[in-house]
Amino acid sequence: MSSDGENDDFFFEDEYDDASDQGEMMEDIDSTSEPDVYDALSPALEEAPQRKPYDVTWKVKTLQEIIDMQNKEITKIQSVLEVPASSAAILLRHYVWNSEKLQEQFWNDPAFALNEAGLSPPSSPSTRTIPLPQSPSRRSNRSIRSGPSSPIRRTRSVVTSGPFECPICCMEFDQQAINKHTYSMGCGHRFCRDCWTEYLSGKIKSEGESAKIQCMESGCGRIVREEVIDELVEKDISKRYHNLLNAAFVADSPNLRWCPHPNCEFIIECSQAPSRMLNQIVPTVGCKCGHDLCFGCGYAASHRPVLCKIVKLWEKKCADDSETSNWLQANTKECTKCQSTIEKNGGCNHMTCKKCKWEFCWVCMGPWTEHGTAWYQCNRFDEKSGIDARDNQAKSRASLERYLHYFNRWANHELSAKLDAEFYQKTEKKMEQMQNSGNLSWIEVQFAKQAVDAVIKARTTLKWSYCMAFYLKRNNMTELFEDNQRDLERAVENLGYLLEQNISDTESISKLRQDITNQAAYVQKRHDILMDDTLKGYLERRWEFTVDI
């Protein structure tokens, strides 16, 4: 490394990790030392996957690991601050798991920190010491303690010797029943257990609350502890409560995100995609469930090469506009001469524009004069004049057309993606057929599946490339982008065509196999070039958008 100082610097700037440094260095010394050319081409040409400057590293965590992470943090705080585990948990949740801030606040003013987090005992003088000695057997201690002699402010809660009436359900409990059927937290507000259960269940089940469930007394900010909730509510609700706590933990941590796929319980941990970086990187990550997702925005698939923010804009635009646009597209056409928008509400295909009196065919959009006697039925769809007329129309519809152009292509690929399963099935069948009729081994026909993989991957990228193109400003860079896009689109089309071919005899199989393998490799290469160029473009700030990012 040290022998070639110049290249060293270059690699460090680009944040390549050491392993790939070595490999590339070797080649680099062999070839001419032109970093720019090398940089642009090499990663796309190389087969072995390696970390690109725009990639992020991530870990897939199980729910148990997330629970362990919390417990570790809780144990740490518990020993540092010398508070019971449940208090440590409440403190940490209040300070959004920022243990530095918590410790700073706590040592500054323990009473204030505890109070803020909802751990205030009723009488202030003993604030600091109360949570300390009671840790494991806290609940039972309190139940005994907070009998008639406990410091209770509310006169209506407990009258020293008389029966206790629950202020919520108005049931009366005599002295013997108080400990068994009623409960109060450290704040001293006593209610019957049934009301507690009802209250807590409602908070958890219908309101989805977890970490911030407070005492039932109006204005009392005391947080109900985990073990209290576990004891007072049914098992399934307690389970839900813990799920909600975990969900809140994940939601509060910028480095964690749930896998958004249905029934997947994995959590992704990634520290390289903070929100401020999202205008430069597209942090696509893969979950163990086999699906991709975007760590930046939680989109349930890869939306590379498009930035999260653009995806959001696009989705909103599609939701807002596409219905109207679709209606316009489905029900109207434009006069091929004067571009007035026309809704055909009946009659034959022989259209006469009301405005400019131009006569044309509604089906092929070509001039009516060429139709001769083919009334009501147009078989001239591919005539040049018709195509020209349609093209002219497409060019004229300014912004709507522009949007629809990108939207349709985007939607088209989206639709193809929905047929993925079918595509796989068809290929599977074909592979069997090849094994039977062409005497090929199982391994020898895998090329077809790999080709389908390549097509599907490329289609996803193509889909998003249309969203990207819609928001790009027109300039030379955009033209390069569209060239790459076009090349990939073409390659995918060709490969798709090859995959649809029927197999007739052994000889054609081997030729087809060769073609498909070649074409699939080409698709893969075009795909990587498009992806690489686009994602690097963000880091190099090459792309200019029509919207602010």
Added chain:
Amino acid sequence: MSDARLRRVQKEIKDCAKDKTSNISIDMIDESPFHLIGAFPGPPDTPYEGGYYEVDIIIPDAYPFQPVKMKFITKVYHPNISSASGAICLDILKDAWSPVLTLKSTLISLQSLLCEPVPNDPQDAEVAKHYLADRESFNATAKHWAQAYAQAPAHKKKSDTGKVATDAEMAGLSEENVVGFTDMGFTREQVITILKKLNYRGNNVNPQSYNAVLEELLK
């Protein structure tokens, strides 16, 4: 828990009937104890003084773990109460609800809401703007509403003696300003709607907003 709900509501109604000092009443509309009418007098030393305010009360199934649903039946001119629907913006009717709160304590809270409007968190933005722009004129309008809708006696203030408030007064607008625009040929109704919307009162009566009103009227 439904018997607990019934027990609690019945006890609340009974307790409220027993309590003669608070001046708050809770009555059933029909057989159901879960749809009630609450009522209380307007608090003294406010524009609502002397008025009598009725509140529609619906007890939800999960009461008292869910807040009661309340809205004013009597029309009230107040930043936190919709002048059209009577809907109330008050924290204890939403997230700050606690099961220990009762119908009576909630009605008392409504009463004190009448004393202390929170114009920064308004339910009725037009009324809130009026409140912030010109307090005196707001008080006058609130008083007109109390007299017109809440049976507040009209003789308390000398200027109002025996006179029925005009539509301009009900909207808190000066007659002079309204006439200024109706003379141009716009309908009175239209002028009042737009002056209310643009808060054409107090310091807001200036050439700039005058033009804004005209623009709005000509739309």
